[in-house]
Amino acid sequence: MAYKIVASQCTSCSACEAECPNVAISEKNGTFVINPKKCTECIGHFDIPQCVAVCPVDNTCVIDTSYPRYQPSA
Amino acid sequence: MDDSHSFDAYQSEPAALDDIMQKIAEHKGCGTTGGSGKASCGSGAGEGDMPADIWEKVKNHPCYSEEAHHHYARMHVAVAPACNIQCNYCNRKYDCANESRPGVVSEKLTPEQAAKKVLAVASAIPQMTVLGIAGPGDPLANPGKTFRTFELISEAAPDIKLCLSTNGLALPDHVETIKRFNVDHVTITINMTDPDIGAEIYPWVFWKHKRVTGKEAAKILTDRQLQGLEMLTANGILCKVNSVMIPGINDDHLVTVNREVKSRGAFLHNIMPLISAPEHGTVFGLNGQRGPSAQELKALQDSCEGEMNMMRHCRQCRADAVGLLGEDRSAEFTTDKIMEMDVNYDLTARQAYQEKVEEERLAKVAARNAELETLAGENADLSILVAVATKGSGRINEHFGHATEFQIYELSSAGAKFVGHRRVDLYCQGGYGEEDALETVIRAINDCTAVFVAKIGHCPKDDLIKAGIDPVDQYAYEFIEQSAIAYFKDYLAKVKSGEIAHVTRGDADIRQGAFVPVNA
Numbered sequence: 001m002a003y004k005i006v007a008s009q010c011t012s013c014s015a016c017e018a019e020c021p022n023v024a025i026s027e028k029n030g031t032f033v034i035n036p037k038k039c040t041e042c043i044g045h046f047d048i049p050q051c052v053a054v055c056p057v058d059n060t061c062v063i064d065t066s067y068p069r070y071q072p073s074a
Numbered sequence: 075m076d077d078s079h080s081f082d083a084y085q086s087e088p089a090a091l092d093d094i095m096q097k098i099a100e101h102k103g104c105g106t107t108g109g110s111g112k113a114s115c116g117s118g119a120g121e122g123d124m125p126a127d128i129w130e131k132v133k134n135h136p137c138y139s140e141e142a143h144h145h146y147a148r149m150h151v152a153v154a155p156a157c158n159i160q161c162n163y164c165n166r167k168y169d170c171a172n173e174s175r176p177g178v179v180s181e182k183l184t185p186e187q188a189a190k191k192v193l194a195v196a197s198a199i200p201q202m203t204v205l206g207i208a209g210p211g212d213p214l215a216n217p218g219k220t221f222r223t224f225e226l227i228s229e230a231a232p233d234i235k236l237c238l239s240t241n242g243l244a245l246p247d248h249v250e251t252i253k254r255f256n257v258d259h260v261t262i263t264i265n266m267t268d269p270d271i272g273a274e275i276y277p278w279v280f281w282k283h284k285r286v287t288g289k290e291a292a293k294i295l296t297d298r299q300l301q302g303l304e305m306l307t308a309n310g311i312l313c314k315v316n317s318v319m320i321p322g323i324n325d326d327h328l329v330t331v332n333r334e335v336k337s338r339g340a341f342l343h344n345i346m347p348l349i350s351a352p353e354h355g356t357v358f359g360l361n362g363q364r365g366p367s368a369q370e371l372k373a374l375q376d377s378c379e380g381e382m383n384m385m386r387h388c389r390q391c392r393a394d395a396v397g398l399l400g401e402d403r404s405a406e407f408t409t410d411k412i413m414e415m416d417v418n419y420d421l422t423a424r425q426a427y428q429e430k431v432e433e434e435r436l437a438k439v440a441a442r443n444a445e446l447e448t449l450a451g452e453n454a455d456l457s458i459l460v461a462v463a464t465k466g467s468g469r470i471n472e473h474f475g476h477a478t479e480f481q482i483y484e485l486s487s488a489g490a491k492f493v494g495h496r497r498v499d500l501y502c503q504g505g506y507g508e509e510d511a512l513e514t515v516i517r518a519i520n521d522c523t524a525v526f527v528a529k530i531g532h533c534p535k536d537d538l539i540k541a542g543i544d545p546v547d548q549y550a551y552e553f554i555e556q557s558a559i560a561y562f563k564d565y566l567a568k569v570k571s572g573e574i575a576h577v578t579r580g581d582a583d584i585r586q587g588a589f590v591p592v593n594a
């Protein structure tokens with residue numbers, strides 16, 4: 001799985017962008033988006049997804065179930 | 075951005091500041107070589123113990139010097155939207171509730187856009203002397219953007235002073251950089267030093283890659299804030315503390331905060347009223363937490379006064395405010411307009427303009443002091459508050475009906491002392507419904523004995539008199555303090571002769587929301 005940002009909730013504050021260990025988050029047309037290919041759910045880096053922890057609006061960074069669970073390789 | 079850590083204003087005893095100011099003018103920098111390195115230029119007036127080197131730094135700073143804010147302008151640029159903590163008085167979904175009108179999102183700028191904006195504004199407004207980065211968000215949670223902006227501006231416009239406001243969580247990590255960029259003022263918002271109280275103000279902090287909540291979060295925050303403050307003052311960087319007064323939560327505790335920050339070298343303390351209306355969508359707004367009344371705020375500020383300089387002219391301005399305090403010219407400088415502007419930054423023209431401003435200032439101080447002398451010997455214990463309609467320059471130069479705010483002065487045998495602002499802008503949206511505009515003005519200055527205006531119509535005059543407030547237009551376009559002292563002398567004489575009876579006035583309202591002048 002990966003995380004995704006609920007665009008309608010996002011304040012575009014950019015707090016998540018700086019915290020993502022995989023540089024998976026970027027600004028697109030005034031809101032922030034997560035590149036699911038780069039998102040590792042922070043597994044192997046931190047106990048909790050950094051975007052979720054730092055986002056000021058609850059339930060804005062959420063699990064995107066359309067992707068399989070991230071498997072740390074090696 | 076957070077009001078709270080908005081860089082705004084303070085005032086110390088204007089009398090003491092002016093004394094220092096005058097002495098500097100008389101003999102070019104009063105002896106700064108006191109043994110302690112902290113020469114005092116103040117005569118006996120008030121605390122008067124602001125060291126000369128600090129006074130040099132603040133005298134033209136509209137946010138730090140009550141006196142200067144009539145003459146000099148500041149601007150904020152919003153380059154730092156991310157934040158690393160959450161405050162219960164902030165709803166970042168709509169910007170910080172204390173700084174911007176809900177729904178009005180400040181324009182976010184890149185450092186390059188911000189630098190261009192600063193040059194454009196400084197060219198158009200020669201009295202613009204200070205640039206602040208305060209949010210929305212926390213400048214130090216966005217160190218890259220914040221310091222890049224400072225770098226660009228210090229290269230292009232070296233005469234502009236830089237300041238930043240922070241919640242303090244990341245501060246200790248950045249003191250070295252702050253020093254390197256020659257930032258001369260830092261404001262830290264400190265609302266508590268007691269984690270039990272902090273837990274009621276801060277739901278969480280983002281710390282070491284975790285979201286920490288409750289008392290533990292508050293403990294981390296207060297430790298970092300106080301450590302940052304100590305590091306700044308040890309490095310000779312001017313440090314002001316902002317506190318938000320939240321009745322029932324930290325109101326009594328702020329006297330302790332005042333002591334703690336003073337002992338760590340903060341040079342000013344700005345206690346601001348909580349702004350919380352349900353429509354701002356903040357936790358406090360939604361759970362009905364009220365803000366203080368004018369009297370409660372003044373009482374707390376007064377009780378801290380002996381401890382250190384208190385700032386009273388803070389207007390909790392917007393994060394993208396431009397211009398003199400109490401004026402907002404941000405609409406003239408939107409990103410689109412700036413990017414098209416041809417900017418010609420002329421340092422010499424700016425300096426020439428500022429010299430004229432200094433002349434006007436000295437004339438004002440002289441007029442005030444001359445008037446004050448005639449008050450010597452009067453020793454009535456009585457003091458009154460008066461409201462003044464002004465557009466700036468320290469003069470009574472605004473029509474009653476056009477005023478979006480009033481300046482409040484306390485008059486006593488010690489002279490005229492500025493004690494705050496009362497806003498009357500957008501009162502209707504402030505939750506007072508269809509109420510008549512005049513009634514809202516009266517509510518805002520109901521603790522005043524008189525209101526000084528440049529002009530006033532017959533109807534409001536009669537209504538003010540009915541409400542017990544004396545409408546005074548005889549000092550139109552004169553200096554505020556000089557006129558106020560003259561009025562007070564007259565008042566004392568009339569009380570003495572029995573012509574009028576002195577009555578104690580009631581309490582007044584503090585308007586909710588960020589300052590939005592009518593012409594904005």
Ligand code: SF4
Pocket residue numbers: 002003019020021022023024025034038039040041042049050051052
């Ligand atoms: S969960 Fe972690 S890796 Fe994925 S976007 Fe959020 S911060 Fe980046």
Ligand code: SF4
Pocket residue numbers: 005009010011012013014015016017032051054055056057060061
């Ligand atoms: S932290 Fe939340 S609100 Fe801020 S940009 Fe990221 S998703 Fe949007």
Ligand code: SF4
Pocket residue numbers: 075076077078079157158159160161163164165166170209210211212241
């Ligand atoms: S949450 Fe952040 S941006 Fe809002 S008031 Fe608090 S410190 Fe300022």
